[in-house]
Amino acid sequence: MSNVIACIDGSSAMAAVVESAAWASSRLTAPLTLLHVIEEGHASARQDMTGNIGLGSREKLLEELAELDAKKGKLLLEHGHQLLDEAKRQVLEKSQVTDVAMRQRHGELVESLLALEHETRLLVMGTHGEDHGDGSHIGSQLETVLRRVHKPILLTPDTFAEPQSVMLAYDGSASTKKGIELLAKSPLFSGLPVHVVMVGAESDTNKATLEWARDALQQGGHQVETAIVAGDVEPALHQYQDNNDIGMMVMGAYGHSKIRQFLVGSTTTAMIEASKTPLLILR
Known part of the structure:
Protein backbone atom coordinates (compact mmCIF):
# COMPACT_ATOMS: atom_id res chain seq x y z
CA MET A 1 0.00 0.00 0.00
CA HIS A 42 27.32 14.82 7.48
CA ALA A 43 28.49 11.44 8.68
CA SER A 44 32.17 11.83 7.86
CA ALA A 45 34.51 14.28 9.54
CA ARG A 46 37.60 13.12 7.66
CA GLN A 47 39.74 15.65 5.83
CA ASP A 48 43.14 15.38 4.15
CA MET A 49 45.34 16.78 6.92
CA THR A 50 48.22 14.32 6.45
CA GLY A 51 50.20 15.93 3.63
CA ASN A 52 53.54 16.92 5.16
CA ILE A 53 53.72 14.97 8.40
CA GLY A 54 55.79 11.88 9.14
CA LEU A 55 54.63 8.33 8.51
CA GLY A 56 54.15 7.42 12.16
CA SER A 57 52.29 10.61 12.94
CA ARG A 58 50.19 10.19 9.82
CA GLU A 59 49.13 6.69 10.80
CA LYS A 60 48.23 7.84 14.29
CA LEU A 61 46.23 10.75 12.89
CA LEU A 62 44.37 8.47 10.48
CA GLU A 63 43.45 6.18 13.38
CA GLU A 64 42.17 9.14 15.37
CA LEU A 65 40.19 10.40 12.39
CA ALA A 66 38.65 6.94 11.91
CA GLU A 67 37.65 6.89 15.58
CA LEU A 68 36.16 10.37 15.23
CA ASP A 69 34.18 9.29 12.16
CA ALA A 70 32.82 6.29 14.05
CA LYS A 71 31.82 8.41 17.05
CA LYS A 72 30.18 11.02 14.87
CA GLY A 73 28.32 8.32 12.94
CA LYS A 74 26.97 6.84 16.17
CA LEU A 75 25.89 10.28 17.42
CA PRO A 157 6.41 26.12 6.06
CA ASP A 158 7.26 26.33 9.77
CA THR A 159 3.61 26.26 10.86
CA PHE A 160 0.71 24.13 9.68
CA ALA A 161 -3.04 24.68 9.95
CA GLU A 162 -5.58 22.32 8.40
CA PRO A 163 -6.71 23.99 5.17
CA GLN A 164 -10.38 24.91 4.97
CA SER A 165 -10.10 25.63 1.24
CA VAL A 166 -7.66 24.98 -1.58
CA MET A 167 -6.68 26.72 -4.81
CA LEU A 168 -5.22 25.31 -8.00
CA ALA A 169 -2.89 27.44 -10.12
CA TYR A 170 -4.37 26.53 -13.49
CA ASP A 171 -3.32 27.16 -17.10
CA GLY A 172 -5.42 24.71 -19.07
CA SER A 173 -2.45 22.47 -19.88
CA ALA A 174 -2.54 18.68 -19.72
CA SER A 175 -0.56 18.83 -16.47
CA THR A 176 -3.01 21.11 -14.69
CA LYS A 177 -6.01 19.28 -16.14
CA LYS A 178 -4.65 16.22 -14.35
CA GLY A 179 -4.54 18.44 -11.27
CA ILE A 180 -8.25 19.13 -11.69
CA GLU A 181 -8.95 15.40 -11.92
CA LEU A 182 -6.88 14.80 -8.78
CA LEU A 183 -8.69 17.52 -6.87
CA ALA A 184 -12.05 16.15 -7.97
CA LYS A 185 -11.32 12.57 -6.92
CA SER A 186 -8.78 12.67 -4.11
CA PRO A 187 -10.01 12.20 -0.53
CA LEU A 188 -7.22 14.62 0.44
CA PHE A 189 -9.53 17.48 -0.61
CA SER A 190 -12.93 15.91 0.01
CA GLY A 191 -15.46 18.51 1.15
CA LEU A 192 -13.11 21.47 0.69
CA PRO A 193 -14.09 24.46 -1.46
CA VAL A 194 -11.80 24.78 -4.48
CA HIS A 195 -10.63 27.95 -6.23
CA VAL A 196 -9.27 27.54 -9.76
CA VAL A 197 -7.11 30.52 -10.69
CA MET A 198 -5.51 31.45 -14.01
CA VAL A 199 -2.90 34.15 -14.55
CA GLY A 200 -3.48 35.78 -17.93
CA ALA A 201 -6.01 37.52 -20.12
CA GLU A 202 -9.77 37.14 -19.88
CA SER A 203 -9.98 35.51 -23.29
CA ASP A 204 -12.75 33.23 -24.52
CA THR A 205 -10.27 30.35 -24.52
CA ASN A 206 -9.33 30.89 -20.87
CA LYS A 207 -12.97 31.28 -19.85
CA ALA A 208 -13.88 28.06 -21.65
CA THR A 209 -11.13 26.03 -19.97
CA LEU A 210 -12.17 27.42 -16.58
CA GLU A 211 -15.75 26.31 -17.26
CA TRP A 212 -14.46 22.79 -17.96
CA ALA A 213 -12.53 22.83 -14.69
CA ARG A 214 -15.57 24.07 -12.75
CA ASP A 215 -17.80 21.34 -14.21
CA ALA A 216 -15.26 18.60 -13.43
CA LEU A 217 -14.86 19.72 -9.82
CA GLN A 218 -18.58 20.20 -9.24
CA GLN A 219 -19.13 16.65 -10.44
CA GLY A 220 -16.68 15.62 -7.75
CA GLY A 221 -18.87 17.29 -5.13
CA HIS A 222 -16.84 20.48 -4.64
CA GLN A 223 -17.98 24.04 -4.22
CA VAL A 224 -16.00 25.87 -6.91
CA GLU A 225 -14.84 29.42 -7.55
CA THR A 226 -12.93 30.38 -10.69
CA ALA A 227 -10.89 33.51 -11.43
CA ILE A 228 -8.58 35.02 -14.01
CA VAL A 229 -6.01 37.43 -12.56
CA ALA A 230 -3.48 39.70 -14.21
CA GLY A 231 0.15 40.31 -13.32
CA ASP A 232 3.29 38.34 -12.59
CA VAL A 233 2.60 34.76 -11.58
CA GLU A 234 3.95 34.62 -8.02
CA PRO A 235 2.54 37.87 -6.59
CA ALA A 236 -0.75 37.49 -8.47
CA LEU A 237 -1.39 34.00 -7.14
CA HIS A 238 -0.38 34.81 -3.58
CA GLN A 239 -2.43 38.00 -3.59
CA TYR A 240 -5.51 36.03 -4.62
CA GLN A 241 -4.74 33.42 -1.98
CA ASP A 242 -4.37 36.07 0.73
CA ASN A 243 -7.51 37.93 -0.34
CA ASN A 244 -9.59 34.76 -0.13
CA ASP A 245 -7.93 33.23 2.96
CA ILE A 246 -7.07 29.97 1.16
CA GLY A 247 -5.19 27.41 3.23
CA MET A 248 -3.34 25.46 0.52
CA MET A 249 -2.13 26.01 -3.04
CA VAL A 250 -1.77 23.25 -5.63
CA MET A 251 0.27 23.51 -8.80
CA GLY A 252 1.88 21.42 -11.53
CA ALA A 253 5.62 21.26 -12.11
CA TYR A 254 7.53 22.15 -15.26
CA GLY A 255 6.53 22.84 -18.83
CA HIS A 256 6.39 25.94 -21.00
CA SER A 257 3.54 28.00 -19.61
CA LYS A 258 4.11 30.92 -17.25
CA ILE A 259 2.74 29.02 -14.26
CA ARG A 260 4.82 25.89 -14.75
CA GLN A 261 8.01 27.74 -15.58
CA PHE A 262 8.28 29.19 -12.10
CA LEU A 263 9.33 25.79 -10.84
CA VAL A 264 12.70 26.36 -12.48
CA GLY A 265 15.56 28.41 -11.06
CA SER A 266 15.08 31.67 -9.20
CA THR A 267 11.31 31.82 -9.72
CA THR A 268 10.96 28.50 -7.92
CA THR A 269 12.83 29.93 -4.99
CA ALA A 270 10.70 33.08 -4.93
CA MET A 271 7.42 31.14 -5.08
CA ILE A 272 8.28 28.71 -2.31
CA GLU A 273 9.89 31.32 -0.06
CA ALA A 274 6.82 33.55 -0.39
CA SER A 275 4.42 30.74 0.55
CA LYS A 276 2.93 31.11 4.02
CA THR A 277 0.78 27.99 3.64
CA PRO A 278 1.40 24.46 2.42
CA LEU A 279 2.13 24.09 -1.30
CA LEU A 280 1.30 20.84 -3.08
CA ILE A 281 3.41 20.18 -6.18
CA LEU A 282 1.93 17.76 -8.72
CA ARG A 283 4.17 15.80 -11.10
Whole structure:
Protein backbone atom coordinates (compact mmCIF):
# COMPACT_ATOMS: atom_id res chain seq x y z
CA MET A 1 0.00 0.00 0.00
CA SER A 2 1.34 3.45 -0.89
CA ASN A 3 2.50 5.57 2.01
CA VAL A 4 2.61 9.17 3.01
CA ILE A 5 6.33 9.70 3.59
CA ALA A 6 7.43 12.58 5.83
CA CYS A 7 11.06 13.73 5.67
CA ILE A 8 12.20 14.34 9.24
CA ASP A 9 15.26 16.39 10.20
CA GLY A 10 16.22 18.85 12.90
CA SER A 11 14.88 21.95 11.13
CA SER A 12 12.34 24.35 12.61
CA ALA A 13 9.79 23.01 10.11
CA MET A 14 9.87 19.49 11.58
CA ALA A 15 6.76 19.84 13.76
CA ALA A 16 4.79 21.31 10.86
CA VAL A 17 5.96 18.52 8.54
CA VAL A 18 4.75 15.94 11.04
CA GLU A 19 1.38 17.70 11.46
CA SER A 20 0.79 18.07 7.74
CA ALA A 21 1.85 14.48 7.05
CA ALA A 22 -0.51 13.19 9.76
CA TRP A 23 -3.32 15.31 8.28
CA ALA A 24 -2.67 13.89 4.81
CA SER A 25 -2.33 10.33 6.11
CA SER A 26 -5.66 10.60 7.90
CA ARG A 27 -7.54 12.04 4.93
CA LEU A 28 -6.01 9.56 2.48
CA THR A 29 -6.35 6.65 4.94
CA ALA A 30 -2.78 5.79 3.97
CA PRO A 31 0.01 4.54 6.26
CA LEU A 32 2.48 7.16 7.45
CA THR A 33 6.23 6.61 7.23
CA LEU A 34 8.60 8.93 9.06
CA LEU A 35 11.91 9.04 7.20
CA HIS A 36 15.25 10.34 8.45
CA VAL A 37 18.26 10.32 6.12
CA ILE A 38 21.83 10.52 7.38
CA GLU A 39 23.73 11.97 4.47
CA GLU A 40 27.30 10.86 3.84
CA GLY A 41 28.67 14.40 3.94
CA HIS A 42 27.32 14.82 7.48
CA ALA A 43 28.49 11.44 8.68
CA SER A 44 32.17 11.83 7.86
CA ALA A 45 34.51 14.28 9.54
CA ARG A 46 37.60 13.12 7.66
CA GLN A 47 39.74 15.65 5.83
CA ASP A 48 43.14 15.38 4.15
CA MET A 49 45.34 16.78 6.92
CA THR A 50 48.22 14.32 6.45
CA GLY A 51 50.20 15.93 3.63
CA ASN A 52 53.54 16.92 5.16
CA ILE A 53 53.72 14.97 8.40
CA GLY A 54 55.79 11.88 9.14
CA LEU A 55 54.63 8.33 8.51
CA GLY A 56 54.15 7.42 12.16
CA SER A 57 52.29 10.61 12.94
CA ARG A 58 50.19 10.19 9.82
CA GLU A 59 49.13 6.69 10.80
CA LYS A 60 48.23 7.84 14.29
CA LEU A 61 46.23 10.75 12.89
CA LEU A 62 44.37 8.47 10.48
CA GLU A 63 43.45 6.18 13.38
CA GLU A 64 42.17 9.14 15.37
CA LEU A 65 40.19 10.40 12.39
CA ALA A 66 38.65 6.94 11.91
CA GLU A 67 37.65 6.89 15.58
CA LEU A 68 36.16 10.37 15.23
CA ASP A 69 34.18 9.29 12.16
CA ALA A 70 32.82 6.29 14.05
CA LYS A 71 31.82 8.41 17.05
CA LYS A 72 30.18 11.02 14.87
CA GLY A 73 28.32 8.32 12.94
CA LYS A 74 26.97 6.84 16.17
CA LEU A 75 25.89 10.28 17.42
CA LEU A 76 24.11 11.06 14.15
CA LEU A 77 22.37 7.69 14.28
CA GLU A 78 21.23 8.27 17.85
CA HIS A 79 20.12 11.81 17.02
CA GLY A 80 18.07 10.47 14.11
CA HIS A 81 16.42 7.87 16.34
CA GLN A 82 15.48 10.60 18.80
CA LEU A 83 13.99 12.75 16.04
CA LEU A 84 11.95 9.83 14.74
CA ASP A 85 10.75 8.88 18.23
CA GLU A 86 9.66 12.46 18.90
CA ALA A 87 7.89 12.69 15.54
CA LYS A 88 6.02 9.43 16.14
CA ARG A 89 4.99 10.58 19.61
CA GLN A 90 3.64 13.79 18.11
CA VAL A 91 1.61 11.86 15.53
CA LEU A 92 0.11 9.46 18.05
CA GLU A 93 -0.72 12.19 20.57
CA LYS A 94 -2.08 14.85 18.23
CA SER A 95 -3.84 12.92 15.45
CA GLN A 96 -6.00 9.88 14.82
CA VAL A 97 -3.27 8.19 12.81
CA THR A 98 -2.09 4.90 14.31
CA ASP A 99 -0.31 3.22 11.38
CA VAL A 100 3.11 4.87 11.75
CA ALA A 101 6.44 3.41 10.64
CA MET A 102 9.92 4.82 11.19
CA ARG A 103 12.79 4.42 8.74
CA GLN A 104 16.36 5.63 8.80
CA ARG A 105 18.64 5.51 5.78
CA HIS A 106 22.25 6.45 5.02
CA GLY A 107 23.11 8.21 1.79
CA GLU A 108 21.93 11.14 -0.32
CA LEU A 109 18.43 12.43 0.36
CA VAL A 110 17.35 12.39 -3.29
CA GLU A 111 18.64 8.87 -3.87
CA SER A 112 16.87 7.68 -0.73
CA LEU A 113 13.59 9.20 -1.90
CA LEU A 114 13.97 7.67 -5.35
CA ALA A 115 14.56 4.25 -3.76
CA LEU A 116 11.25 4.61 -1.91
CA GLU A 117 9.32 6.14 -4.82
CA HIS A 118 7.54 2.88 -5.66
CA GLU A 119 5.86 2.89 -2.23
CA THR A 120 5.22 6.62 -2.01
CA ARG A 121 1.77 8.12 -2.47
CA LEU A 122 2.65 11.56 -1.15
CA LEU A 123 5.97 13.04 -0.03
CA VAL A 124 5.94 15.70 2.71
CA MET A 125 8.89 18.05 3.25
CA GLY A 126 9.65 21.35 4.90
CA THR A 127 10.35 24.31 2.65
CA HIS A 128 13.81 24.58 4.20
CA GLY A 129 16.14 22.06 5.70
CA GLU A 130 18.19 21.74 8.86
CA ASP A 131 20.89 24.04 7.47
CA HIS A 132 18.41 26.88 6.90
CA GLY A 133 17.10 27.36 10.41
CA ASP A 134 15.99 30.97 10.03
CA GLY A 135 13.37 30.01 7.44
CA SER A 136 14.46 32.72 5.00
CA HIS A 137 15.70 30.29 2.34
CA ILE A 138 14.43 27.02 0.95
CA GLY A 139 16.40 23.84 1.49
CA SER A 140 19.43 23.51 -0.75
CA GLN A 141 18.30 20.12 -2.12
CA LEU A 142 14.65 20.96 -2.64
CA GLU A 143 14.90 21.93 -6.30
CA THR A 144 16.72 18.66 -7.04
CA VAL A 145 13.95 16.72 -5.29
CA LEU A 146 11.31 18.60 -7.29
CA ARG A 147 13.07 17.77 -10.53
CA ARG A 148 13.75 14.09 -9.89
CA VAL A 149 10.98 12.71 -7.68
CA HIS A 150 7.84 11.99 -9.69
CA LYS A 151 5.32 11.83 -6.89
CA PRO A 152 3.17 14.63 -5.43
CA ILE A 153 5.19 16.68 -2.95
CA LEU A 154 3.59 18.64 -0.11
CA LEU A 155 5.87 21.49 1.00
CA THR A 156 5.20 22.90 4.44
CA PRO A 157 6.41 26.12 6.06
CA ASP A 158 7.26 26.33 9.77
CA THR A 159 3.61 26.26 10.86
CA PHE A 160 0.71 24.13 9.68
CA ALA A 161 -3.04 24.68 9.95
CA GLU A 162 -5.58 22.32 8.40
CA PRO A 163 -6.71 23.99 5.17
CA GLN A 164 -10.38 24.91 4.97
CA SER A 165 -10.10 25.63 1.24
CA VAL A 166 -7.66 24.98 -1.58
CA MET A 167 -6.68 26.72 -4.81
CA LEU A 168 -5.22 25.31 -8.00
CA ALA A 169 -2.89 27.44 -10.12
CA TYR A 170 -4.37 26.53 -13.49
CA ASP A 171 -3.32 27.16 -17.10
CA GLY A 172 -5.42 24.71 -19.07
CA SER A 173 -2.45 22.47 -19.88
CA ALA A 174 -2.54 18.68 -19.72
CA SER A 175 -0.56 18.83 -16.47
CA THR A 176 -3.01 21.11 -14.69
CA LYS A 177 -6.01 19.28 -16.14
CA LYS A 178 -4.65 16.22 -14.35
CA GLY A 179 -4.54 18.44 -11.27
CA ILE A 180 -8.25 19.13 -11.69
CA GLU A 181 -8.95 15.40 -11.92
CA LEU A 182 -6.88 14.80 -8.78
CA LEU A 183 -8.69 17.52 -6.87
CA ALA A 184 -12.05 16.15 -7.97
CA LYS A 185 -11.32 12.57 -6.92
CA SER A 186 -8.78 12.67 -4.11
CA PRO A 187 -10.01 12.20 -0.53
CA LEU A 188 -7.22 14.62 0.44
CA PHE A 189 -9.53 17.48 -0.61
CA SER A 190 -12.93 15.91 0.01
CA GLY A 191 -15.46 18.51 1.15
CA LEU A 192 -13.11 21.47 0.69
CA PRO A 193 -14.09 24.46 -1.46
CA VAL A 194 -11.80 24.78 -4.48
CA HIS A 195 -10.63 27.95 -6.23
CA VAL A 196 -9.27 27.54 -9.76
CA VAL A 197 -7.11 30.52 -10.69
CA MET A 198 -5.51 31.45 -14.01
CA VAL A 199 -2.90 34.15 -14.55
CA GLY A 200 -3.48 35.78 -17.93
CA ALA A 201 -6.01 37.52 -20.12
CA GLU A 202 -9.77 37.14 -19.88
CA SER A 203 -9.98 35.51 -23.29
CA ASP A 204 -12.75 33.23 -24.52
CA THR A 205 -10.27 30.35 -24.52
CA ASN A 206 -9.33 30.89 -20.87
CA LYS A 207 -12.97 31.28 -19.85
CA ALA A 208 -13.88 28.06 -21.65
CA THR A 209 -11.13 26.03 -19.97
CA LEU A 210 -12.17 27.42 -16.58
CA GLU A 211 -15.75 26.31 -17.26
CA TRP A 212 -14.46 22.79 -17.96
CA ALA A 213 -12.53 22.83 -14.69
CA ARG A 214 -15.57 24.07 -12.75
CA ASP A 215 -17.80 21.34 -14.21
CA ALA A 216 -15.26 18.60 -13.43
CA LEU A 217 -14.86 19.72 -9.82
CA GLN A 218 -18.58 20.20 -9.24
CA GLN A 219 -19.13 16.65 -10.44
CA GLY A 220 -16.68 15.62 -7.75
CA GLY A 221 -18.87 17.29 -5.13
CA HIS A 222 -16.84 20.48 -4.64
CA GLN A 223 -17.98 24.04 -4.22
CA VAL A 224 -16.00 25.87 -6.91
CA GLU A 225 -14.84 29.42 -7.55
CA THR A 226 -12.93 30.38 -10.69
CA ALA A 227 -10.89 33.51 -11.43
CA ILE A 228 -8.58 35.02 -14.01
CA VAL A 229 -6.01 37.43 -12.56
CA ALA A 230 -3.48 39.70 -14.21
CA GLY A 231 0.15 40.31 -13.32
CA ASP A 232 3.29 38.34 -12.59
CA VAL A 233 2.60 34.76 -11.58
CA GLU A 234 3.95 34.62 -8.02
CA PRO A 235 2.54 37.87 -6.59
CA ALA A 236 -0.75 37.49 -8.47
CA LEU A 237 -1.39 34.00 -7.14
CA HIS A 238 -0.38 34.81 -3.58
CA GLN A 239 -2.43 38.00 -3.59
CA TYR A 240 -5.51 36.03 -4.62
CA GLN A 241 -4.74 33.42 -1.98
CA ASP A 242 -4.37 36.07 0.73
CA ASN A 243 -7.51 37.93 -0.34
CA ASN A 244 -9.59 34.76 -0.13
CA ASP A 245 -7.93 33.23 2.96
CA ILE A 246 -7.07 29.97 1.16
CA GLY A 247 -5.19 27.41 3.23
CA MET A 248 -3.34 25.46 0.52
CA MET A 249 -2.13 26.01 -3.04
CA VAL A 250 -1.77 23.25 -5.63
CA MET A 251 0.27 23.51 -8.80
CA GLY A 252 1.88 21.42 -11.53
CA ALA A 253 5.62 21.26 -12.11
CA TYR A 254 7.53 22.15 -15.26
CA GLY A 255 6.53 22.84 -18.83
CA HIS A 256 6.39 25.94 -21.00
CA SER A 257 3.54 28.00 -19.61
CA LYS A 258 4.11 30.92 -17.25
CA ILE A 259 2.74 29.02 -14.26
CA ARG A 260 4.82 25.89 -14.75
CA GLN A 261 8.01 27.74 -15.58
CA PHE A 262 8.28 29.19 -12.10
CA LEU A 263 9.33 25.79 -10.84
CA VAL A 264 12.70 26.36 -12.48
CA GLY A 265 15.56 28.41 -11.06
CA SER A 266 15.08 31.67 -9.20
CA THR A 267 11.31 31.82 -9.72
CA THR A 268 10.96 28.50 -7.92
CA THR A 269 12.83 29.93 -4.99
CA ALA A 270 10.70 33.08 -4.93
CA MET A 271 7.42 31.14 -5.08
CA ILE A 272 8.28 28.71 -2.31
CA GLU A 273 9.89 31.32 -0.06
CA ALA A 274 6.82 33.55 -0.39
CA SER A 275 4.42 30.74 0.55
CA LYS A 276 2.93 31.11 4.02
CA THR A 277 0.78 27.99 3.64
CA PRO A 278 1.40 24.46 2.42
CA LEU A 279 2.13 24.09 -1.30
CA LEU A 280 1.30 20.84 -3.08
CA ILE A 281 3.41 20.18 -6.18
CA LEU A 282 1.93 17.76 -8.72
CA ARG A 283 4.17 15.80 -11.10
